[in-house]
Amino acid sequence: MKLRFMIKSARIIVKVYITLIFIMGVLSFNIARAEGLNHVKKSGTLRHLGIPYANFVTHDHDGLDIALMKAFAKDLGVKYQFVESTWQTIIADLSGKKVKPVGNDIQILGKARIKGDIISTGFTVLPWRKKIVDFSAMTFPSEIWLIARGDTQLTPISPTGVIAKDIDKVKELLNGFSVLGLKDSCLDPNSYGIKKTGAKILYFSADHDLSGMIPSVIAEVADATLMDVPVALVALAKWPGKIKVIGPLSQPQDMACAFSKNSPKLKQAFDIFFEKFKTSGEYRKLVETYYPSVFTYYPNFL
Numbered sequence: 001m002k003l004r005f006m007i008k009s010a011r012i013i014v015k016v017y018i019t020l021i022f023i024m025g026v027l028s029f030n031i032a033r034a035e036g037l038n039h040v041k042k043s044g045t046l047r048h049l050g051i052p053y054a055n056f057v058t059h060d061h062d063g064l065d066i067a068l069m070k071a072f073a074k075d076l077g078v079k080y081q082f083v084e085s086t087w088q089t090i091i092a093d094l095s096g097k098k099v100k101p102v103g104n105d106i107q108i109l110g111k112a113r114i115k116g117d118i119i120s121t122g123f124t125v126l127p128w129r130k131k132i133v134d135f136s137a138m139t140f141p142s143e144i145w146l147i148a149r150g151d152t153q154l155t156p157i158s159p160t161g162v163i164a165k166d167i168d169k170v171k172e173l174l175n176g177f178s179v180l181g182l183k184d185s186c187l188d189p190n191s192y193g194i195k196k197t198g199a200k201i202l203y204f205s206a207d208h209d210l211s212g213m214i215p216s217v218i219a220e221v222a223d224a225t226l227m228d229v230p231v232a233l234v235a236l237a238k239w240p241g242k243i244k245v246i247g248p249l250s251q252p253q254d255m256a257c258a259f260s261k262n263s264p265k266l267k268q269a270f271d272i273f274f275e276k277f278k279t280s281g282e283y284r285k286l287v288e289t290y291y292p293s294v295f296t297y298y299p300n301f302l
Contacts, residue, residue, distance in 0.1 A: 036263025049116035
């Protein structure tokens with residue numbers, strides 16, 4: 001009898017223990033959901049994850065997204081801190097999860113240390129990224145262009161007014177030419193069907209600053225490269241005559257700030273701030289400072 005009583009008691013204890021673990025897990029999940037904004041205000045610092053990239057984040061830690069995040073930190077009443085990241089680690093630095101894109105889906109590879117509260121670095125909204133982070137309202141327009149060296153036989157297309165047709169016209173030109181891309185990013189040739197064109201695909205090392213992709217084309221490493229609009233705009237002004245825009249390889253895309261899925265209140269706070277910042281005209285002033293030519297291509301932006 002004593003043995004049965006002990007076994008029964010042990011089972012009860014195990015059930016109670018499991019129940020407590022479940023309750024603590026639920027509480028921890030709820031706390032994590034509110035942690036973003038609460039953590040920022042409690043710590044007194046907004047940690048901005050960024051990567052040196054065009055005029056969004058410069059190597060001197062200046063740029064459009066630096067200025068935007070400093071304004072957001074001021075609106076929250078906290079200090080601003082820049083945390084430099086890389087294209088390979090930035091999502092893990094925000095979400096605490098190492099991920100690998102698989103088409104429009106993702107594979108979770110493991111855990112990582114969270115280093116920042118918000119990604120703001122000319123970050124393109126992609127279907128697979130939406131599986132692991134939440135995006136703000138659009139902060140900058142983009143699309144993928146094919147940029148070629150000025151002396152190549154690739155000739156800019158004549159726009160038809162229908163972007164799908166323009167994309168097809170660009171792809172028809174690629175057979176036999178080398179095209180530079182960057183894996184697991186918005187510049188991945190696999191996302192745009194480049195393999196089927198007969199082009200020779202080369203991959204830029206993700207260990208390097210991707211602003212070096214266009215200089216690589218100028219240096220004849222490849223005939224052309226995929227590039228998003230913001231970087232292309234900077235490059236066209238920097239190397240006039242040495243490169244040319246052949247045409248689009250994607251539909252219009254959005255760039256936005258990214259938040260952990262455990263930080264809905266921080267995202268909401270940013271969206272409210274950003275709408276006010278745009279309405280005041282302050283954001284347009286920043287865009288005119290860092291990307292003055294964007295309104296030539298996107299007249300309805302802002």
